[in-house]
Amino acid sequence: MTDAERETVRAFISRHVHDLKVGDDEDLFATGYVNSLFAVQLVMWIERTFDVPLEGTDLDFANIRSVSAIGAFVDRKREALAGGGGWTST
Amino acid sequence: MDFDLSPEQRELRRATIAFARSELGAAAADDDRESRFPARDWARCAEHGVLGWPVPARYGGRGLDPLSTMIALEALGYGCRDNGLVFAVNNHLWGCAVYLLLHGTEEQKTRYLKPMCDGALVGAHALSEPEAGSDVLGLRTTAVRDGDHYVLDGTKWFVSNGPVADVFVVLARTGGETGGAAGGGAGRGRAQDALSAFLVTADLPGVHRTREFTKLGLRSTPMGAVEFDGARVPAGNLLGREGSGYAIFNATIEWERAFMFAGHLGVMERLLESSIAHASSRRQFGRAIGGFQAVAHEIADMKIRLELARLILYRVGWLKRERRLALQDATIAKIFVSESLVRTAMAAVQVHGARGYLNGYDLERELRDALGGPIFAGTSAVQRGILAELLGLSGVLSGAPEGG
Numbered sequence A: 001m002t003d004a005e006r007e008t009v010r011a012f013i014s015r016h017v018h019d020l021k022v023g024d025d026e027d028l029f030a031t032g033y034v035n036s037l038f039a040v041q042l043v044m045w046i047e048r049t050f051d052v053p054l055e056g057t058d059l060d061f062a063n064i065r066s067v068s069a070i071g072a073f074v075d076r077k078r079e080a081l082a083g084g085g086g087w088t089s090t
Numbered sequence B: 001m002d003f004d005l006s007p008e009q010r011e012l013r014r015a016t017i018a019f020a021r022s023e024l025g026a027a028a029a030d031d032d033r034e035s036r037f038p039a040r041d042w043a044r045c046a047e048h049g050v051l052g053w054p055v056p057a058r059y060g061g062r063g064l065d066p067l068s069t070m071i072a073l074e075a076l077g078y079g080c081r082d083n084g085l086v087f088a089v090n091n092h093l094w095g096c097a098v099y100l101l102l103h104g105t106e107e108q109k110t111r112y113l114k115p116m117c118d119g120a121l122v123g124a125h126a127l128s129e130p131e132a133g134s135d136v137l138g139l140r141t142t143a144v145r146d147g148d149h150y151v152l153d154g155t156k157w158f159v160s161n162g163p164v165a166d167v168f169v170v171l172a173r174t175g176g177e178t179g180g181a182a183g184g185g186a187g188r189g190r191a192q193d194a195l196s197a198f199l200v201t202a203d204l205p206g207v208h209r210t211r212e213f214t215k216l217g218l219r220s221t222p223m224g225a226v227e228f229d230g231a232r233v234p235a236g237n238l239l240g241r242e243g244s245g246y247a248i249f250n251a252t253i254e255w256e257r258a259f260m261f262a263g264h265l266g267v268m269e270r271l272l273e274s275s276i277a278h279a280s281s282r283r284q285f286g287r288a289i290g291g292f293q294a295v296a297h298e299i300a301d302m303k304i305r306l307e308l309a310r311l312i313l314y315r316v317g318w319l320k321r322e323r324r325l326a327l328q329d330a331t332i333a334k335i336f337v338s339e340s341l342v343r344t345a346m347a348a349v350q351v352h353g354a355r356g357y358l359n360g361y362d363l364e365r366e367l368r369d370a371l372g373g374p375i376f377a378g379t380s381a382v383q384r385g386i387l388a389e390l391l392g393l394s395g396v397l398s399g400a401p402e403g404g
Helices: A003-016 A036-050 A067-081 B007-023 B028-034 B039-048 B066-079 B083-103 B106-117 B245-259 B262-281 B293-321 B327-352 B363-370 B380-390
Strands: B123-126 B142-146 B149-160 B167-173 B195-201 B207-213 B223-234
Touching (some): A003 A036, A003 A067, A036 A067, A036 B327, A036 B380, B028 B083, B066 B083, B083 B195, B083 B262, B083 B363, B123 B149, B142 B167, B167 B245, B195 B245, B245 B293, B245 B327, B262 B293, B262 B363, B327 B363, B327 B380
Antiparallel strands (some): B142 B149, B207 B223
16 A cells, blocks of 8 residues: 555544544554444445455455554455455355 | 346346245245245245355355356345245345354365255354344343363344344354453453354254244244353354454345345345336326326335445445455345335335235235344434444444444
8 A cells, every 4th residue: 555545544533533643553442533334434435545346244344443554454455356256165 | 346246147137036936935925924934935045056155165055156156046025925035035144154264274174064054954143132133342242262162051032034044144252251251261351353154953962042033024034042051152253363253243244235136136126126017017096096197106216216226235245255244235135125115115006095905915014024224234214323333433332442
């Protein structure tokens, strides 16, 4: 994730935590800044903003608990995109 | 973008309708009257492969992709007159089997999915409690680690399939009353990490299927309470890791919110066809009643709702086939499809007049069955709150941010 993209993440989160400045490694959910539905909203925003197709199982708090975690998560998804893959039925 | 069904999907639809019409629902009216689970029809569904449609072949299922599963469920809803049976199948698949498919270990899948596909085990989702339903983080059932087991205590209510179920997916609190104050576990500190998901079999000591609820509709799906009184559940029955129950629930609920309503499409089409047939043959004032604009417009609206409902559900099926997140679309689908069926069933009753209102013509049962849709799997009010929050409005459903 580029620095500009990381700033986009910071700005989005800031808008949802009453314009507070959140540290890159600060746990969004432990601090009580956001409610649990924000997790889903955040994941949907990540999918749309960074154009990375996400799965239901990506809804893991470990992926989105901080700005740094989000950056690493997006990087992992981008790397995995080359592999692709749909429903496995066998 | 291709809106056509493949030849395989067309054949699946044809075969499912033929099976459902000829093999299922013969005693639907009696089973409804007696609130009786149609065990023989359930066995026929198992023989036909219905109970394992989305389950990979190596676990005993048919291995249909999600979009094809959606199409098959629509066909089942169309061909089967017993909406309660279809609802029971959906609870088995989307309240239980899908949790195993998405989050189960290889050992758990191997042990449970095959008997769930062949009809030996009936699955259910024990989620709601007397004091908690849609507020999942407020669940009170506890699970405390004790050696190689978790000890479960608590009461689950409104468990569809509960009175006949052999295996339950159960969400319980492993992180203490306030997210980590007691009970230890990985979730110390975060309410979202306080829950864990378990597979609990009904034959374990301390698992009691207690009261059975009587319902307005979908009466052939039994609904009951399940109590856990010091039930010792093997640690090997934990789904995912300890403390991941809420994430598992969020990652899985989109399946239930959409796939459980595919059968509604079939019912809407059946009601539309019945209404057209009646409006074309019933004559009043010297002409078929379908010639009156008041009746014709009701029927036109039935068709509009059906086609729009089909589009949103097929879109969810496509998203899941592509392994994509579908929570927003599934939430829209849940609201629109369930409410559309109520309006269509209501319109069908109106079009049929007295024949719509009386026992013995099926339509009054269709209306009663439809009324549950906007309530179960999260009410329309809750779904609209979720949707609004997903769109960025805070505090609509959940109040002030936690800790804020």
